[in-house]
Amino acid sequence: MEKRIVNVACGQLGPIARAETRTQVVRRLIELMREAKARGSDVIVFPELALTTFFPRWALETQEEIDSFFEKEMPGPETRPLFEEAAKLGIGFYLGYAELVEGPRRRYFNTSILVNQKGEIVGKYRKIHLPGWSEPQPHLRSQHLEKRYFEPGNMGFPVYEAFGGVIGMCICNDRRWPETYRVMALLGVEMVMVGYNTPDDHTDVFDFDILTTFHNQLSLQAGAYQNSTWVVATAKAGLEEGSNLIGNSMIVAPSGQIIAHATSTDDEVIAAGCDLNMGTVYRKTIFDLARHREPEHYRLIVERKGPGPILPVRELD
């Protein structure tokens, strides 16, 4: 079969200190971008909330402090050089950032954008599955307060025609939820890009936390395989303000095979040529969704948010 190659890079970031400015971070992103371009990449995927330290680990005191982590415009004065460099190099990018929408009521989202090789924004996504809590949990040694700072995304899981294929986005915790990939598969997605910040101390339950890298990999591989799509996953990594972020950026084929994998917890580029036609053999056989799915039996997936009572057994027809 003819190939339809997209050359993709993960632009993994090592830790970002709280004191680091956006200008400093953008300089690091530009370095990663240049390396990716030098290795032939058409597009580079940066992490979630890639412009600052991962602030949801803290209960911030003032609105002003909170807002200091958010972008009111994209590009803004500090991020414009990234767009300019992208246009100059002819490389696209996925960028995660905290988005503040001004208006009658201010809205806060955990957002990603897709930028084409001319430096133009061609896609946007707002994180739907916000992990953690809205209030600090006294029983936990480390906090995760995304529900405090963001509201759930309000755009669904859109996909975009870009880079010669159909591209979808999700953010961090979204990648653990099979619904994320499935909705995009039903829109014809061929490559899902995902940025993440994943600490190794989610639950304070050691038996759980030691499996964090395994769970990351399992979720990415299953999402790719079960939806016949590429998954390009980029971490913020390393010891950031006392919190260990797992890294392990990777590129996963529609077969579920990992074809590129980061080996550090620093700024690091990994890259691969991804044939968007590779998913076809899966889509025409085991995962020919239109032939094999039976949505009438899936209704509970939209009718219930969480688990509810056992229903009496009922035969249709």
Add this chain to the structure above:
Amino acid sequence: MEKRIVNVACGQLGPIARAETRTQVVRRLIELMREAKARGSDVIVFPELALTTFFPRWALETQEEIDSFFEKEMPGPETRPLFEEAAKLGIGFYLGYAELVEGPRRRYFNTSILVNQKGEIVGKYRKIHLPGWSEPQPHLRSQHLEKRYFEPGNMGFPVYEAFGGVIGMCICNDRRWPETYRVMALLGVEMVMVGYNTPDDHTDVFDFDILTTFHNQLSLQAGAYQNSTWVVATAKAGLEEGSNLIGNSMIVAPSGQIIAHATSTDDEVIAAGCDLNMGTVYRKTIFDLARHREPEHYRLIVERKGPGPILPVRELD
């Protein structure tokens, strides 16, 4: 946390020849049952279509020949000894078989039942995701004609209170579909039992087929982890009438960890004590479905059967 242990076994079957009678097969099932009981099991999971050879690999000529692979009653004369032995030993079982329902129109299902420690049927499931084709595919060296012999299950994905927990069932190909586990998770499932017959030559595409055991494992681990449930998966295995069935029966914890794994393609018992409370840490944190799911964004999962056009981006609110 207090434990709630169910002792489970997989009763993996080696190949069943076409000439083998149900009486002979039931004798093998009873042997596996006795071994499982001797190893302390409360319940044993047998494969899909466990009473005969895997007949959907053939295009059978006559209705009489087709019907010869189906059960008109359960238990029937040849299967009753299995139920009697279960009651005598005090061990439950999951059994897959081809079900023929008499009536105004005859109906054919790929079915499993759950039997309690008194030998009573306490649950039933009919396979929803039928793989393969209704007509032989001339371009394929090996055929898979489940869509010819069965109609899709009409019971949804019911769960049952049994063995001190909430037990669900699925069959073979169902295990690759995230919807299968998710519907049961929304009914509170704590253990999913699945029997399968999986040949290593699904697609005739070597690049795909060599990954068959990886895809089996990936699907089972993801289903368990993403739904905080045990998964107990039992294969028919080995070279059966010219077709290689992959085996690799396994028991997977809610962490996604494999805690027992078959090592042969013969009749083989594997067993483990499964703490039904183990999923709780997941259900209370990362997979607290009621706190984290956003069903309004999942509607396409029930509104579309297969992929359709890209939708315009639309913001809710």
